[in-house]
Amino acid sequence: MNRNSLLNIANFLCQFFKIIIGVSIIIIAAFFAHFQFERDSYADLKIEEPTNNSIIRFESESIAGKEPLDFQSLRLSDWKTGSLYFTFFKVTMIMTLTYLSLNQFEKVLKSVKDLKTFHQTNVNSLRRIGYYCLLITGLSIFNYWEFGVYAKSSISISLDVLLITLLAFILAEVFKEGNNLLEENQLTI
Amino acid sequence: MPIIIHLDKVLEENGMKSNELAEIIGITTANLSILKTGKAKAVRFSTLEAICEALNCQPGDILEYQP
Numbered sequence: 001m002n003r004n005s006l007l008n009i010a011n012f013l014c015q016f017f018k019i020i021i022g023v024s025i026i027i028i029a030a031f032f033a034h035f036q037f038e039r040d041s042y043a044d045l046k047i048e049e050p051t052n053n054s055i056i057r058f059e060s061e062s063i064a065g066k067e068p069l070d071f072q073s074l075r076l077s078d079w080k081t082g083s084l085y086f087t088f089f090k091v092t093m094i095m096t097l098t099y100l101s102l103n104q105f106e107k108v109l110k111s112v113k114d115l116k117t118f119h120q121t122n123v124n125s126l127r128r129i130g131y132y133c134l135l136i137t138g139l140s141i142f143n144y145w146e147f148g149v150y151a152k153s154s155i156s157i158s159l160d161v162l163l164i165t166l167l168a169f170i171l172a173e174v175f176k177e178g179n180n181l182l183e184e185n186q187l188t189i
Numbered sequence: 190m191p192i193i194i195h196l197d198k199v200l201e202e203n204g205m206k207s208n209e210l211a212e213i214i215g216i217t218t219a220n221l222s223i224l225k226t227g228k229a230k231a232v233r234f235s236t237l238e239a240i241c242e243a244l245n246c247q248p249g250d251i252l253e254y255q256p
Contacts, residue, residue, distance in 0.1 A: 187230040
């Protein structure tokens with residue numbers, strides 16, 4: 001498999017995931033709007049206990065009324081408005097930022113294909129990816145769910161996204177060095 | 190950069206134009222312009238040698254260090 005094939009596959013995957021994310025945002029927004037008006041139509045839908053698998057996390061759980069709570073009794077229609085809005089905006093923002101990151105990555109791939117690898121635009125793109133991932137980490141820190149009598153909030157740090165952030169900033173520095181070398185080479189008479 | 194290029198002065202003394210020099214030493218006028226305006230980051234010995242030969246001068250006549 002040559003270099004261009006790999007780049008083409010990566011480019012295709014970027015576009016594919018961008019479409020998936022775009023469609024998901026539309027579906028979530030439609031669900032959010034429908035849920036506001038037709039909450040009762042979700043009365044039969046049961047949900048499982050919200051979980052968080054991050055390594056670094058702090059959770060607080062509170063259950064008002066009868067205890068212990070049977071998670072089988074948690075219904076989607078009991079989702080409290082505050083928690084619903086919070087989760088909707090959080091998820092939408094994270095998905096939008098992921099879309100923007102993929103967009104920047106696609107630009108980097110395109111420039112590599114055009115043999116313009118070590119250009120300032122790529123340094124800027126990689127830095128932007130780093131900032132977007134940093135924002136995603138920030139948005140993922142606080143989680144809050146409230147369904148009827150059950151409320152759960154947690155603070156967690158997503159290490160995998162932080163690792164991507166670090167990698168993006170390191171790559172931006174590597175590309176910056178490459179850009180300096182390229183300019184030096186071009187300005188040698 | 191504290192290295193000043195006096196290529197314009199030496200060209201005038203020799204009654205030569207930039208494009209003529211560029212043609213003699215085998216570089217593009219755009220690159221010669223980069224050199225003249227002090228935007229160049231490095232000069233190859235071969236280029237310097239060709240300039241000195243074409244203008245019958247020493248490297249010190251073209252380059253000056255100003256701290």
